[in-house]
Amino acid sequence: MTMSDIEPTEADVSPPEPALDESQSVALEVDELTKIYPDGTVAVEEISFSISEGDFCVLIGPSGCGKSTTLHSLVGKIPVTEGTIRLGGEDITDEPTYERDIGLVFQDFQLFPHLTVEENIGYGLERLQVDADDRTARVEDMIEMMRLEELVDRHPEELSAGQKQRVALARSMVLKPKLLLLDEPLGDMDYKLQKHMERELLRLHRQLDTTFVYVTHDQTQAMRLADQIVVMNDGKIEQSDSVERVYNDPATAFVSAFVGDSNIFTGELTDVSDDGSYAHIETPLGTFLATTANLRSEPTSLVGERIPFSVRPQYLEVTDELDNSVSCQVEDVIHQPGSGTQVILEATTPEGAAHEIQLKSFDRIDPTGTVDVGWSADHATLLEQTSIVDGIDLETDILGE
Numbered sequence: 001m002t003m004s005d006i007e008p009t010e011a012d013v014s015p016p017e018p019a020l021d022e023s024q025s026v027a028l029e030v031d032e033l034t035k036i037y038p039d040g041t042v043a044v045e046e047i048s049f050s051i052s053e054g055d056f057c058v059l060i061g062p063s064g065c066g067k068s069t070t071l072h073s074l075v076g077k078i079p080v081t082e083g084t085i086r087l088g089g090e091d092i093t094d095e096p097t098y099e100r101d102i103g104l105v106f107q108d109f110q111l112f113p114h115l116t117v118e119e120n121i122g123y124g125l126e127r128l129q130v131d132a133d134d135r136t137a138r139v140e141d142m143i144e145m146m147r148l149e150e151l152v153d154r155h156p157e158e159l160s161a162g163q164k165q166r167v168a169l170a171r172s173m174v175l176k177p178k179l180l181l182l183d184e185p186l187g188d189m190d191y192k193l194q195k196h197m198e199r200e201l202l203r204l205h206r207q208l209d210t211t212f213v214y215v216t217h218d219q220t221q222a223m224r225l226a227d228q229i230v231v232m233n234d235g236k237i238e239q240s241d242s243v244e245r246v247y248n249d250p251a252t253a254f255v256s257a258f259v260g261d262s263n264i265f266t267g268e269l270t271d272v273s274d275d276g277s278y279a280h281i282e283t284p285l286g287t288f289l290a291t292t293a294n295l296r297s298e299p300t301s302l303v304g305e306r307i308p309f310s311v312r313p314q315y316l317e318v319t320d321e322l323d324n325s326v327s328c329q330v331e332d333v334i335h336q337p338g339s340g341t342q343v344i345l346e347a348t349t350p351e352g353a354a355h356e357i358q359l360k361s362f363d364r365i366d367p368t369g370t371v372d373v374g375w376s377a378d379h380a381t382l383l384e385q386t387s388i389v390d391g392i393d394l395e396t397d398i399l400g401e
């Protein structure tokens with residue numbers, strides 16, 4: 001089979017969109033930030049990203065990847081080792097916390113227990129010696145916006161988790177910061193309350209028109225909230241992009257596996273089409289055609305190398321008429337009301353090794369049958385290699401040698 005024998009069935013490879021809308025101005029710019037703790041731990045290493053004004057940016061990544069270190073560096077709670085932080089164009093890297101114009105809402109809210117809701121909200125303005133009339137007007141505005149009118153005289157111990165969160169937000173927002181940082185503020189809430197508070201946060205974000213940076217390790221929450229997602233892994237940034245691009249065009253194998261479900265195949269890149277858009281990957285399950293659109297390296301420089309590609313479950317179809325197909329045994333059919341059916345399949349290599357494949361289907365699938373599963377080359381995204389994904393070694397555990 002030569003490359004020219006195969007034309008992709010869906011030639012809808014659109015050029016990559018810019019991560020940031022260029023009509024918006026940049027609120028925050030982090031450039032080559034490194035933090036090494038006194039014991040020598042390199043918590044973040046040369047990370048760079050920027051956020052447009054008014055955007056809701058979510059920082060995600062597994063535990064220990066450096067999210068809190070990044071947040072605490074932004075707010076000035078810890079000194080950075082190298083790099084610069086700019087807010088609204090101004091270098092704030094060495095400024096003290098109170099001069100940074102950045103608000104921070106903690107997971108446990110850290111409200112003052114001896115103060116009422118109203119006093120908690122007004123506390124920062126009083127410390128800044130804002131005059132009494134202005135202070136009263138701003139606190140009243142916040143109370144109205146956060147729908148806290150009925151609760152102004154209560155103390156924090158008399159509030160629910162959701163109400164505490166609204167007070168914590170009000171206390172930060174009344175100071176009109178340029179940037180609001182939220183450190184897993186919904187982490188301890190039950191599922192239903194979390195969903196409710198997510199909607200509240202989105203409403204407030206729209207109303208306040210402030211730039212938000214929100215930290216979580218919950219990727220589904222990130223997808224619901226974010227305009228922009230920064231995916232971190234092991235102290236580095238894997239991808240900083242719009243939600244759509246992180247999901248549909250993951251830059252690395254780590255992003256593909258961490259954000260949403262994906263099928264990852266690994267094999268040797270054997271040849272590249274004349275225009276460089278597609279490549280053949282020879283895997284133990286067969287040779288597949290995949291798009292090179294997301295590769296950072298020149299595709300021809302990867303000929304002969306082992307490289308993964310990913311296909312999202314919704315892009316697999318029960319057919320042998322697309323660019324790629326493989327015969328699979330149906331292992332499990334899980335019906336999910338409202339969102340179709342998730343099918344777990346198993347493809348077996350000639351050597352007898354099994355490879356699990358997931359697909360979403362609205363068709364009826366015989367739970368005991370064998371099916372041909374196919375996907376177009378444009379939905380098979382070649383990825384830059386990251387060797388460890390959530391403890392899975394792509395080289396040895398997924399279609400390894």
Ligand SMILES: Nc1ncnc2c1ncn2[C@@H]1O[C@H](COP(=O)(O)OP(=O)(O)OP(=O)(O)O)[C@@H](O)[C@H]1O
Pocket residue numbers: 037038039041042043061062063064065066067068069070217
């Ligand atoms: N004060 C410190 N001294 C030394 N190492 C630290 C310190 N604080 C954090 N670390 C280390 O730095 C790395 C990044 O930690 P960080 O808390 O930023 O990660 P995280 O992504 O926020 O994790 P989690 O989601 O679990 O909160 C980890 O290896 C952690 O052990």
